[in-house]
Amino acid sequence: MMTHAAYDCDVLVIGGGIVGLSTAYAITRTAPGTRVTVLEKEWGPARHQTGRNSGVIHSGIYYPPGSLKARYAVRGAAELVDFCAEHGIAHAVTGKLIVATSRGELPRLHALVQRGRAHGLPVREFGPAQIAEYEPEVRGVAAIRVGTTGVCDFTAVAVRFAAEVSASGGQIRYGAEVVAVDRRPWGVAVRTSDGQVVRARVLVNCAGLHSDRVARLAGDDPGARIVPFRGEYYELARPELVRGLVYPVPDPAFPFLGVHLTRGVDGTVHVGPNAVPALAREGYGPTVVHPRELAATLAWPGSWRIARRHWRYGAGEVHRSLSKSAFTRAVQRLLPEVTEADLRPSPAGVRAQAVLRDGTLVDDFLIRDAPHTVHVLNAPSPAATASLPIGREVARRALQRARATGWTPPAVESGHCV
Structure with a gap:
């Protein structure tokens, strides 16, 4: 057994x-005095x-009761608002409208009402006149308002977490890309x-877009592969058209929420996203395009099964990606006044979506344990909203595994545990 001094840290993230x-x-x-190191390949968090x-603080209304997403988003939204208030991070609890634009969407909207109430969320049902009261330019046959949804600066939240870790004696190393993992009976060398x-x-694997690759470096079969989807956004040139957050009724077959309207903490309104396959x-x-990554995606059987199963949906997303007029028409279902000229290109994001071999899109957070290791294999939206409870759960598992090596947790003073 290695001595305490031989370890560079107790937990490596x-x-x-x-x-x-x-x-x-x-x-x-949870365990003050634990030696924690975070490795990040970029030069900042x-x-x-x-x-x-x-930047949306999600309420949890979309997620099945009992799922990790539901439990952590409902709890995490409230905790995140408190964290932002405590640390002076820009945020606002605005509520949001989920709008049905046709009568055919009403059963799904009603199902969301029932789900929201099952989660204990403040959900109100609106008719067209009430929609216009909250969002004068938005049109729909019915809507629900979820009062706990909001917006914040997630980058600022991450920066604050990093500052708190450093202040507690933890180490954060930027520009430190992991290229090899060697798991031994005594622990892990990276x-x-x-x-x-x-x-x-x-070792705690929170590598996001590269989480499955890190799992394989550690010698574990993640049972899924990250298939990246690019989310393409526009910025609304006339932000006065939208007061807050406006969403369509989502298709329950997909983890994507459809093209929506989001007024951020800085007053800008983002429109999107499309969800199209990314080539890296x-x-x-x-x-x-990264040929090796693209080849790995195409070699995964689940990628082809997704394509065969959902090609119509995917074709629509690609069409809106290639045609601004098609994207504009999708937005006009919610916001008739918008024109192509109102939409300015905005930076895109990439969703790290875990896909099983049979083509199933993993719809919940996926956290798996292995010897001396905890892998977070699927944590796309609403993971930012749920970051505090997810972090506690992963920390609990990591500390449990550290104890199995013979490590004794540092003394925890009363009041320091969370």
Whole structure:
């Protein structure tokens, strides 16, 4: 058995997005004195999914009762608002409208009402006149208003987590891409691209777009592959057309919520996203292609099964990606006054969507344990909303595995546990 001094840290977290940093933050809060190191390949935090989304604090209304997404989003939304208020991070609880634009969508809208109430959410049903009262330019046959939805600056939240970790004695290393993982009976050794080796009792994989690759480096079969989907946004040139957050009724067959309207904390209104296959895991533009990553996606049987099963839906998304007029028509279902000229291109994001071999889109957070390791294999939206409870759960699992190595947790003073 290795001595305590032989370990560079007790828990090593791969990934400096909001989930990885929340996990490190939770460890420093739950077990003060635990030596935590975070490795992030970029030169700053939140450079991918965390910093490239619409900034919505989700209520949890979409997710099945009992699922991790439902439990963590409902709890996490309230906790995140409190965290932002405590640390002076820009946020607003605005509520949002989910709008049915045709009578055929009413059964799905009613199902959301029932689900929201099952979660204990404040849900109100609206007719056309009430829709116009909240959003004068929005049109629909019916809607629901969910009062706990809001917006915040998720990058600022991640930066704050990082600051809290550093203040508690944790280490965050940027520009440290992991290229090899060696799991031994005593723990894990990780080598970074600059040749440095970090030895830890426990490894936590929060690598997001690369989480399945890191799992395979550790010798584990994740049972799924990350298939990247690019989310394409526009910015509304006339932000006065939208007061808050407006969503369509989603298709329950997909984890995507459809083209929606989001007024952010800075007053800008983003419209989108499309969800189209990306040709690279960090393929934020349509011309960004990484042949090796694309080949790996095409070699995964689940990718072809998705395409065969959902080709009509996918064709519509690609059509709106290629045709601004088609995208505009999709927006006009909610906002008739919008024109092509009102839509200005805005930076895209990429969703790290885990897909099973049979083509199933993993619809819940996916966290798996292995010897000396915890893998977070699927944590797209609403993971940012749920970052505090997800971080606590992953931290709990990591500390449990650290104890199995013979490690004794540092003394925890009363009041420090969360």
